[in-house]
Amino acid sequence: MAGSRNPDRVLLAGASGATGQELLSVLRPTDLDVRATTRSYANVDTLERHGADEVMVADFFESADAVAAVEDCDIVCCALGTPPSYRHVTGGKLVDRTGVINLVTAAVAEGVSHFVLESAIGVGNSKAGMPLPARLVVRGSLSAKHDAEVSLRRSGVQYTIIRPGKLTNDPPSDDILVGEGGDSVSGSIPRADVARIMAAAPFTPDARNRTFEVVSRDGLSGTPTNLVDVDWADDRLTAAYERHQH
Numbered sequence: 001m002a003g004s005r006n007p008d009r010v011l012l013a014g015a016s017g018a019t020g021q022e023l024l025s026v027l028r029p030t031d032l033d034v035r036a037t038t039r040s041y042a043n044v045d046t047l048e049r050h051g052a053d054e055v056m057v058a059d060f061f062e063s064a065d066a067v068a069a070v071e072d073c074d075i076v077c078c079a080l081g082t083p084p085s086y087r088h089v090t091g092g093k094l095v096d097r098t099g100v101i102n103l104v105t106a107a108v109a110e111g112v113s114h115f116v117l118e119s120a121i122g123v124g125n126s127k128a129g130m131p132l133p134a135r136l137v138v139r140g141s142l143s144a145k146h147d148a149e150v151s152l153r154r155s156g157v158q159y160t161i162i163r164p165g166k167l168t169n170d171p172p173s174d175d176i177l178v179g180e181g182g183d184s185v186s187g188s189i190p191r192a193d194v195a196r197i198m199a200a201a202p203f204t205p206d207a208r209n210r211t212f213e214v215v216s217r218d219g220l221s222g223t224p225t226n227l228v229d230v231d232w233a234d235d236r237l238t239a240a241y242e243r244h245q246h
């Protein structure tokens with residue numbers, strides 16, 4: 001059972017992906033122990049070089065892989081997503097549903113203390129935040145993500161669901177607008193900003209069991225509503241970083 005170790009062990013599911021790599025950069029200098037996952041042996045060396053303490057090759061369509069990945073972890077940070085595929089439109093078997101639900105089930109059994117899920121603006125009650133043409137193109141994955149969100153909310157595991165707008169590879173803006181309730185913000189956000197709040201969420205009392213829509217101020221489109229103030233526990237990450245430096 002997880003929970004009594006120090007430092008905390010984080011499962012970074014989808015570490016080889018674009019948000020996953022940003023998360024690895026944020027987590028690397030901290031005292032958190034990071035278990036990174038990819039489906040490809042070819043990514044193992046790179047992930048180790050980028051600071052993963054441990055790399056596991058796992059396919060989350062397999063529930064046994066999810067169980068093995070979550071073993072002894074206190075926190076799950078999930079940045080999984082479907083590579084370009086017609087399934088974004090048609091739906092069906094998508095890691096955004098099946099893989100995430102396998103991870104949630106494994107997290108319940110392991111007694112994980114916090115699960116952070118990267119979802120998307122456009123899912124569920126945040127539908128209006130994604131323009132209709134875009135929504136049609138990814139309707140299969142939006143529906144899969146909706147099922148995954150519902151499963152996490154019902155799991156009993158403490159969670160934070162982060163729904164970013166369109167993701168960019170720009171440097172972090174450090175100026176994030178956070179909305180709640182679905183009909184809130186729309187626009188884009190650098191993955192680096194998303195990674196920062198995903199890493200801080202487990203240490204942020206304000207973020208417990210909440211679902212947020214996030215964009216950067218620069219990336220905002222339209223008029224924001226339902227903005228909320230979240231006191232992200234950046235100090236938890238910074239303090240660890242400073243300890244690491246000295």
Ligand SMILES: NC(=O)c1ccc[n+]([C@@H]2O[C@H](COP(=O)([O-])OP(=O)(O)OC[C@H]3O[C@@H](n4cnc5c(N)ncnc54)[C@H](OP(=O)(O)O)[C@@H]3O)[C@@H](O)[C@H]2O)c1
Pocket residue numbers: 013014015016017018019020037038039040043058059060061079080081082083095096099118119120121163164165166167168191
């Ligand atoms: N693109 C956007 O504008 C946008 C906007 C909002 C939200 N999002 C969502 O944000 C999330 C992150 O997106 P991203 O573009 O940063 O990520 P990405 O580069 O697409 O990375 C996806 C990750 O998922 C892993 N993965 C895929 N299938 C898997 C499976 N069956 N088992 C295990 N791992 C699997 C990949 O690992 P390997 O390939 O190494 O195995 C990779 O690490 C996604 O859920 C995406 O839908 C995207």
